[in-house]
Amino acid sequence: MSQTLTHTNTIDHDLQGFEKYMLELSNITKVYPTPKGDFVVLENLNLKIKEGEFVSIIGHSGCGKTTLLSMIAGLNPITSGEIILDGTPIKGPGPDRGVIFQSPSLLPWMSAMENVQLGVDKVFANATKKQREDICKYYLSKVGLDGAFDKKAKDLSQGMKQRVGIARALALKPQVLLLDEPFGMLDSLTRGELQDVLLEVLDKEKTTGIMITHDVDESIFLADRVIMMTSGPRAQIGDILDITYDRPRNRKAILEHETYYSNREHLINFLEH
Amino acid sequence: MKTKIIKAVKFMGLGYLEPLIRLITGEEVRKNSKDAFKRILFPLLSVVVFILLWHSFSNYLNNVESTLKIEKTLKNQGPEAAKKLEDCIASGDISCRPNSLPSPAMVATALGKLWDDHKIMATKKQDFIDKYETINEERAANGEIEIVYTGRPSFVDQIKTSLKTVFAGFLLSIIIAVPLGIVLGLSDTLRTSFNWLIQILKPVSPVVWLLLVSMIVKTVLTDVDVEKSFVISFISVGLCSMWATLVNTSVGVSSVDKDFMNVAKVLQLGTIKKIFKIILPSSFPMIFTGLRITLSVAWMVLIAIELLAQSPGLGSFVWEEFQNGSSDSNSKIIVAMFVIGIIGFMLDRIMMIFQKLLTFTD
Numbered sequence A: 001m002s003q004t005l006t007h008t009n010t011i012d013h014d015l016q017g018f019e020k021y022m023l024e025l026s027n028i029t030k031v032y033p034t035p036k037g038d039f040v041v042l043e044n045l046n047l048k049i050k051e052g053e054f055v056s057i058i059g060h061s062g063c064g065k066t067t068l069l070s071m072i073a074g075l076n077p078i079t080s081g082e083i084i085l086d087g088t089p090i091k092g093p094g095p096d097r098g099v100i101f102q103s104p105s106l107l108p109w110m111s112a113m114e115n116v117q118l119g120v121d122k123v124f125a126n127a128t129k130k131q132r133e134d135i136c137k138y139y140l141s142k143v144g145l146d147g148a149f150d151k152k153a154k155d156l157s158q159g160m161k162q163r164v165g166i167a168r169a170l171a172l173k174p175q176v177l178l179l180d181e182p183f184g185m186l187d188s189l190t191r192g193e194l195q196d197v198l199l200e201v202l203d204k205e206k207t208t209g210i211m212i213t214h215d216v217d218e219s220i221f222l223a224d225r226v227i228m229m230t231s232g233p234r235a236q237i238g239d240i241l242d243i244t245y246d247r248p249r250n251r252k253a254i255l256e257h258e259t260y261y262s263n264r265e266h267l268i269n270f271l272e273h
Numbered sequence B: 001m002k003t004k005i006i007k008a009v010k011f012m013g014l015g016y017l018e019p020l021i022r023l024i025t026g027e028e029v030r031k032n033s034k035d036a037f038k039r040i041l042f043p044l045l046s047v048v049v050f051i052l053l054w055h056s057f058s059n060y061l062n063n064v065e066s067t068l069k070i071e072k073t074l075k076n077q078g079p080e081a082a083k084k085l086e087d088c089i090a091s092g093d094i095s096c097r098p099n100s101l102p103s104p105a106m107v108a109t110a111l112g113k114l115w116d117d118h119k120i121m122a123t124k125k126q127d128f129i130d131k132y133e134t135i136n137e138e139r140a141a142n143g144e145i146e147i148v149y150t151g152r153p154s155f156v157d158q159i160k161t162s163l164k165t166v167f168a169g170f171l172l173s174i175i176i177a178v179p180l181g182i183v184l185g186l187s188d189t190l191r192t193s194f195n196w197l198i199q200i201l202k203p204v205s206p207v208v209w210l211l212l213v214s215m216i217v218k219t220v221l222t223d224v225d226v227e228k229s230f231v232i233s234f235i236s237v238g239l240c241s242m243w244a245t246l247v248n249t250s251v252g253v254s255s256v257d258k259d260f261m262n263v264a265k266v267l268q269l270g271t272i273k274k275i276f277k278i279i280l281p282s283s284f285p286m287i288f289t290g291l292r293i294t295l296s297v298a299w300m301v302l303i304a305i306e307l308l309a310q311s312p313g314l315g316s317f318v319w320e321e322f323q324n325g326s327s328d329s330n331s332k333i334i335v336a337m338f339v340i341g342i343i344g345f346m347l348d349r350i351m352m353i354f355q356k357l358l359t360f361t362d
Helices: A065-073 A112-123 A129-142 A158-171 A188-205 A216-222 A251-256 A260-272 B002-011 B015-024 B029-077 B079-091 B104-141 B155-186 B188-201 B206-220 B228-254 B258-266 B271-309 B314-324 B329-358
Strands: A021-034 A037-050 A054-058 A080-085 A097-100 A176-180 A208-213 A225-229 A237-242
Touching (some): A021 A065, A037 A065, A037 A208, A037 A237, A054 A065, A054 A216, A065 A097, A065 A176, A097 A158, A112 A129, A129 A158, A188 A216, A208 A216, A216 A260, A251 A260, B002 B015, B015 B029, B029 B104, B104 B329, B155 B271, B155 B314, B155 B329, B206 B228, B271 B314
Parallel strands (some): A054 A208, A054 A225
Antiparallel strands (some): A021 A037, A021 A080
């Protein structure tokens, strides 16, 4: 693990400009019609995410974070604006965006293996059966589920279920990984373990990703950029904090880094404001 | 070993045997004997109490009827005939036994008689088959019609026929209701369009279904070889009982967990894969509950339908005994009643085991 962590001040991403954008959100507005009139959740939200970048979004409950993520996933229609994934606007959901839900939502009647394989069979339809099985096994062991391949999902613990959920999303080799408070329902010990698992995968595979979280430390630990959203209605991006610790990251080194507490304070100040 | 047996016993829905098994192996004697008392002895006691009440009630009814009979004889035929009748009743002779609710003892005797009859008839039938075996082979070789046994069916034969009819009807209702329920569950438009029809047809009485089915079958089936009454009764049973499965399947399919549907959407599963991998497994518990209701309804209406359709089976057995009016007819009807009840209970238990085997529990 790298012990020489560096921290540079805020970089203007647009000026760096050479890398391509994996995901571009332009003028996203979401309106829910209610009997009392329209309820504007998000208004004119703009965000660009580079290839290989991992971004976390924090904000108060009900500010529209989950709405935003489900719109990117294609599960929730956009009122106006456009979401462009790798150059093409998205239309509906698809396996190019792997989603990890807050509740693992595994199919309880299937084994861990079958749950992962369901998507793998779809995405890698041209691969041989053996290759597809190997993909599933690779990701399941990566999230620490060696020896639990054939356990039925209903018999797994909450933490193990979420591991399968992560493996299921990763195995599809998605262009963008979308995580909706993935560790919110876990105890803090399991949460820490799974954060490490996720971090390791991110460091290795350089997956582009967006993660919604309530946890300030989690967002610093995992993300390259933390997007702070203002409280709704008409939520927008309030502030952006760049986290520039080198990858691969190490929890202990980050905690001891001199800028850790200033970053933390920055986020907490925003949230308490 | 013991835990395995207990698990198996519980799986079969016989959980009340658990304390007994634990008691036999000497585990926590105090607690388990208390449990065994509660779960085995008390239910048995309630059966005993029921039989005692039944016994005294039937005694009372029989006394009422005897008194009425004696009074009537006294009025119509004079004191001498009345005295004769009174003695006859007191002696317990079959010829003058009051014809009211039979006592438990009479029902038990009738059960024994039915069993003996069955054994006699079964030997007769076997003798017949043995006797005609070679003759029938010759006839078949010559292209002639084989001689079949046409003797009266025994009680056990009637049970078998009834079971055959109910399974044919149950199968028919599965074939119709499950696919239709899935289609209705998948489409909101179809569900709302068919809702009125379903709601109107659901409460229709089995008798009316039988009449409707016989109208159609009489026109369609002109072939003499087919047992028309069997066809009519199993179709009616199927039509009467399929509604629970239809409604449960469509509700189960339409209310699949939104998270599961999101998974299907994100993975862009095709329609067939979505139905077989996600929708059906997740609505299996609902479908099975529907099937259990369907089977018990099928068994319940079967008796009425057989009775009306003159189709062989327990229903016509009950009806024939009622028409027959011999001294032990009432007892035989009560035997049929308990047999019907016990078989219905067993069918439900079998369905429950299938349900446990095939559905997930979260």
